[in-house]
Amino acid sequence: MAMFTTKTIVSVHETDQKIRSANLSTTELHSLFEIERCVRWIMERNLKKVCLQFPDNLLCFSANVTSCLEAELGFKLYILGDGTYGSCCVDEIAAQHIGADAVIHFGHYCLSPTARLPVLYIFEKRQIDVTSFVSNMRERFSDPATKILLLYDVAFRHAIGAITQQLSESYPHLAVSKLLTDEVNQNENYSILGRTFKIEDELDKYQVVFIGPEGHCLETLIHEIPGCRFYIFDPAKHKSIEDYHHDRGRFHRRRMYLIEKVKHARTLGILIGTLTVANYSAAVDRVKTLAKNVGKKCYIIAVGKPNVAKLANFPEVEVFVLVACPESSLLDSKEFFQPIVTMHEVELALNSQYVWGEKHVTDFRTLLPGGCNYVAEKNSPDDYEVSHVSLIDGRLHSFQKSSPEPEENQHSTAISMKGDTTVSNPLVSHGLGLSSRSWTGLQQNLGETEVALCAPGLQGIPQKYTHEHYLDK
Structure with a gap:
């Protein structure tokens, strides 16, 4: 639990209890969330539609913080709910859905640059002697x-x-x-x-x-x-x-295994883990280019926060490439049916000019042209066959370079904010049938479902409910 420094002197135990119960005085609230600074920032820029983003551990303060700000500003503010991706990233997508002018982000921040909206960052203030x-x-x-x-x-x-x-x-x-x-x-x-x-x-x-x-x-x-x-x-x-002792050997062995999985795979799924971090679309294009050069197919998939159930809907994809902020990139994929790798593993697996080293790049922006870790791939003929012996199964695998994609699929800017503030989510398909699939979550269907009276549910235990008399025979 985060410990905060306040103008009121309290003990560590007392502060912890107050945060757990969301019981803070007005003075403490103003100090912790820098209410005056937020008001000054909004007024200096003449902003009229502002969104407030809180991580889960600070969401209990959102109503009180919003009330304090609205009392000073004289107009309504918006609280962003569950983030599209990680709470460490600014959720510009949700903010643009309502045409927001800016976002105030509270709590931990991964320091990934944004590109669309002005943002004010209010960090937690943990206690330190x-x-x-x-x-x-x-x-x-x-x-x-x-x-x-x-x-x-x-x-x-x-x-x-x-x-x-x-x-x-x-x-x-x-x-x-x-x-x-x-x-x-x-x-x-x-x-x-x-x-x-x-x-x-x-x-x-x-x-x-x-x-x-x-x-x-x-x-x-x-x-x-x-x-x-x-x-x-x-x-x-x-x-x-x-x-601080970190098992680098174990970490590198795991990454080397994932590199081999990328080499072995015929189909890659580019998993969109951010629509906020600058140059994310260029990173998607980079992965597509490297994959096409060695005869692999790519599919762009945007499912929000990835979990086992979501990604299990794409059994045809052999390896997922996660394009996300540095703190969200190293996802433990042991529970997933398919491995999840970073753009760095893709470079090592598919770019013959990229040399293995102790450094593991988590910021995909540095792997793009102009970045400090960028390495240009070797130019190759239009028609060739790529072969390698897999260290996983010991077999020889060959890949034929695929034909050029249509012009409209050359760039991944299709997954971006449209002018009407909606998010496009295409699943580019070339034979796997992904474009014909659809998924829906829990729908309210307001006005479409007939209202029904409450009825008693099942009683007893699953082995024998009270209405199942036949089990007594």
Whole structure:
């Protein structure tokens, strides 16, 4: 449970109880959700239709926060319900359905850039004892010449200024990251996953200290910076800075297996995991191009948040390629019937020019032309056969390059926001019959279903209900 810093001084236990019960005073509510800042931001831009997005753990405060804002602004606001994809991403799609001017996003943010609407980010403010953390740093790194890179979860951004001020006196080679939402200094010479910082030497010469809990944020940073030693300090669990041990060998073995599955597959399903992150459509086009070059078929599938039941509807697809934000890309697919891979595995499997390394790229934008991890594929003749021996079954597999697609299917901009604020969701089909299928969820059918009186249901247990007298014979 997140711990927040408020203007009212309360104990850790008391704060936790208040958050669990959603019982906050008006003063605490204004402080935690920065009501004055939200009002000022809306009024400065003369916005009239604004959506508020809350993660699940803060949704209990949504009504009170909205009431406070509406009282200051004098007009109604909209609360976004269940997100189209992950709560760490701004749900611009839902906001555009009502023609919103902007979005205020509360809680954790994955720092993926957006492209459609102005967004104000209000981060959680988790509690941290700055004095205790600084003391722990000086005990752990006794040598002032140590090169330290300080990374942190966005929930601790509010305390970084005080931490930096105290640590800079002890460590002249300290590098502290800034977030995508901050004003970036031109002197910053390194950027990773929405964080920028200035370093004086090679990155692998630095000791990395991460402030925050274990989870997707920390895992993605570790995969993007493989040569550094990581330390973690989670104020909710740790009393001191601890070594963070990550089983890189196991992780790489799993990724190598998935790479082989991509090579082995004849049919790939490009799973749309975001309609918000900038350049997602270019990433889809990139996967389609790589697949076509080696004779594989591709199908674009948009199902919102993926789960086992949804993806089981596509048994013809052998491997799904998830195009999503970095923190949502590494999806554990062990429970799924088909494996789910990232764009990085596709590059390693289908691009002969891409070389395997310790770094695992989770930000698909860097794999596109112009990105720091982009590698152009080797030009090849129009007609050729691709063969390889699978490390999974030991057999020789051959793929014939497919014929060019019609012009209208060359680009994946079909899955995007239309002018009427609806989302197109085509399933491009070339022989699998996907275009003839349809699925519907729970429909209200208002005015179509005859109203019926309530009737008593079954009583007893499934082995023998009370009306099943024949079981007594």
